[in-house]
Amino acid sequence: MTTTALAPATTSTRALLVAGAAATVAAAVATAAVAAAGSAAGISLDVSGAPIPIPGFATLTAFFSIVGLVLAAAIGRFASHPRPAFVRTTVALTVLSLVPDVLADATTGTKLLLMLTHVVAATIVIPVVARRLRA
Template sequence: MTTTTATTTRAAVSGLGALTRTGLAATAVASIATMGVAAAGHAAGISLDVSGAPIPVTGFGTLTAVFSLVGLVLAVVLSRKARHPRRAFVRTTVVLTVLSLVPDVIADAGPATKALLMVTHLVAAAIVIPAVARRLAA
C-alpha cells in the first residue's frame, strides 16, 4: 500500500512539474510572440493607441504573461479536480479567449488597432492552450 501511494504521489508531482515547466515555457514564447506581432503591426503603420493612450509593445508581453499564468493556475486546479482535465481546460480557455476579444471589439481604437489586439489574443491562445493541454490527462 505504501509503495502504491508513494508511486502515485511521485507521478502526480512529476506530472505537475511537467505541466508547470511546459506552461512557463509556453507563457514565455507567447509573450515574445505577442510583442513581435504588436511590433510588426506598429512597424506596418497600425496604431497601438487605445482611448488616445499608446500601449507599449512590452505591455503586450506583460499582459500575455499575466493571463497565461492565470491559465496555468487553472490547468493545475483542473488537473486535480476535474474528471477530464484536458477537455475542461480546452473548453474553458477557448471560451475565455473568445470573451477576451470583447474588450477589443468595443475599445476606443481604430479598426486596424482592434484587429491587431484580437490577433495578439489569438496568437497567445494558439501557443499556450495546446501546449498546456498536452500535459493534462484526457
C-alpha cells in the same frame, strides 16, 4: 503507498509547469513581435488616445498565461477529464477576451491587431498545456 500514488501527479504537475512556463515565454515574445510588426506596418497602438507600449503586450500575455497555468493545475487536480475541460474553458475565455477589444475606443486596425495578439497567445499556450493534462 501514498507516496507512490502522489509521485506521478507531482511529476505531471512539474511537467505542466515547465512546459507552461516555456509556452508563456514564447507567447509573450510572439505577442510583442506581432504588436511591433503591426506598429511598423502603420497600425496604431493607441486605445482611448493613449499608446499601449509594446512591452505591455508581453507583460499581459505572461500574466494571463500564468493565470491559465494555475487554472490548468486546478482542473488537472479536480476534473475527471482535465484536457477537454481545460481546452473548453480556455477557448471560451479566449473568445471572451476579445470583447474588450471589440468595444475599445480604437481604430478597426488596432482592434484587429489586439484581437490577433489574443489568438496568437492562445494558439501557443493552450495546446502545450493541454498536452500535459490527462485526457
